Amino acid sequence: MGAVIEINELTKRYGSVIAVDGLTFTAHPGQVTGFLGPNGAGKTTTMRMLLGLNTPTSGTATVNGRRFRDFGTGLRHVGALLDANDVHKGRTANAHLAALARSNGLPRRRVQEVLETVGLGDAGKRRIGGFSLGMRQRLGIATALLGDPPVLLFDEPVNGLDPEGIRWARELFRRLAAEGRTVFVSSHLMSEMEHTADHLVVVGGGKLIADEPLATFAARATTGQVVVRTPAPEALARVLHEAGGAAQVTGHESITVTGLTAAQVNELAFTHRVMVHEVTARGGTLEDAFMELTADSVQYRAGSLASGGAGR
Numbered sequence: 266m267g268a269v270i271e272i273n274e275l276t277k278r279y280g281s282v283i284a285v286d287g288l289t290f291t292a293h294p295g296q297v298t299g300f301l302g303p304n305g306a307g308k309t310t311t312m313r314m315l316l317g318l319n320t321p322t323s324g325t326a327t328v329n330g331r332r333f334r335d336f337g338t339g340l341r342h343v344g345a346l347l348d349a350n351d352v353h354k355g356r357t358a359n360a361h362l363a364a365l366a367r368s369n370g371l372p373r374r375r376v377q378e379v380l381e382t383v384g385l386g387d388a389g390k391r392r393i394g395g396f397s398l399g400m401r402q403r404l405g406i407a408t409a410l411l412g413d414p415p416v417l418l419f420d421e422p423v424n425g426l427d428p429e430g431i432r433w434a435r436e437l438f439r440r441l442a443a444e445g446r447t448v449f450v451s452s453h454l455m456s457e458m459e460h461t462a463d464h465l466v467v468v469g470g471g472k473l474i475a476d477e478p479l480a481t482f483a484a485r486a487t488t489g490q491v492v493v494r495t496p497a498p499e500a501l502a503r504v505l506h507e508a509g510g511a512a513q514v515t516g517h518e519s520i521t522v523t524g525l526t527a528a529q530v531n532e533l534a535f536t537h538r539v540m541v542h543e544v545t546a547r548g549g550t551l552e553d554a555f556m557e558l559t560a561d562s563v564q565y566r567a568g569s570l571a572s573g574g575a576g577r
């Protein structure tokens with residue numbers, strides 16, 4: 266255990282397309298790292314380079330300083346689910362896993378163990394072609410777990426899972442991290458990550474745009490604004506400033522306040538005898554914050570939210 270994923274100045278070009286653009290970050294053991302970004306952000310390409318399936322144009326992608334292809338029996342070191350449909354449909358789940366166990370020098374008993382872990386304990390003898398997408402995702406997760414590896418990569422693993430399946434996957438990822446593994450999970454939806462990830466790596470247009478604990482992201486995102494409608498915006502703005510809030514007159518009869526709660530704004534208005542017509546708290550959701558963040562990335566404005574790698 267204790268394996269660190271290190272991505273250093275990683276770049277991948279396809280002709281004129283830069284899929285991954287100077288990406289640098291690390292993912293640590295004992296944590297679920299959420300790898301977030303809109304479609305086409307470069308997540309799959311990054312994971313494929315980590316697994317030696319694509320060659321970087323420049324930069325490195327390593328686990329504990331070693332490239333994946335330098336690990337002899339790969340599945341013991343890194344387990345991955347990239348594309349749940351990338352399996353031989355005519356095979357049974359047992360045959361699929363047994364072949365991988367053999368080629369990676371793993372005991373045959375692991376096949377049934379991982380099938381049980383993912384809730385497919387009774388499906389081993391069925392052909393994969395007859396599996397639903399959700400079952401294929403579970404089989405893909407079983408494949409990743411086969412070698413009991415310290416590093417796990419999952420690319421959009423909950424696609425096709427029903428709500429119960431999503432909850433199950435989330436708990437599994439948390440458990441795997443609690444065992445000391447490095448769990449790296451990509452998604453294009455913040456809602457899939459906000460109850461799963463400890464740490465977020467956000468990418469857009471192939472570049473890093475945020476790399477921070479989920480708690481830091483959440484604290485900033487949910488520090489909402491208070492919008493006030495008042496016939497005396499200038500007077501109220503002065504009062505709120507004096508109380509330590511940041512108040513901006515945003516319209517003829519409205520101001521937007523940060524740094525104070527709606528209750529504080531109400532009390533200050535009352536104490537200072539400033540008439541207010543409406544006080545509305547606008548707490549942003551994490552999804553809102555994520556969309557805002559990645560919308561910026563489209564224009565390659567990495568800005569102050571990135572730590573240690575934006576725009577490189």
Ligand SMILES: Nc1ncnc2c1ncn2[C@@H]1O[C@H](COP(=O)(O)OP(=O)(O)OP(=O)(O)O)[C@@H](O)[C@H]1O
Pocket residue numbers: 279282283284285302303304305306307308309310311453
């Ligand atoms: N083999 C390839 N040839 C040409 N362009 C590619 C290739 N693979 C990826 N790309 C391009 O690189 C960019 C990043 O793609 P990638 O699949 O890594 O993004 P992603 O973040 O995983 O997106 P998604 O959520 O849609 O899977 C996209 O513009 C994509 O079209």
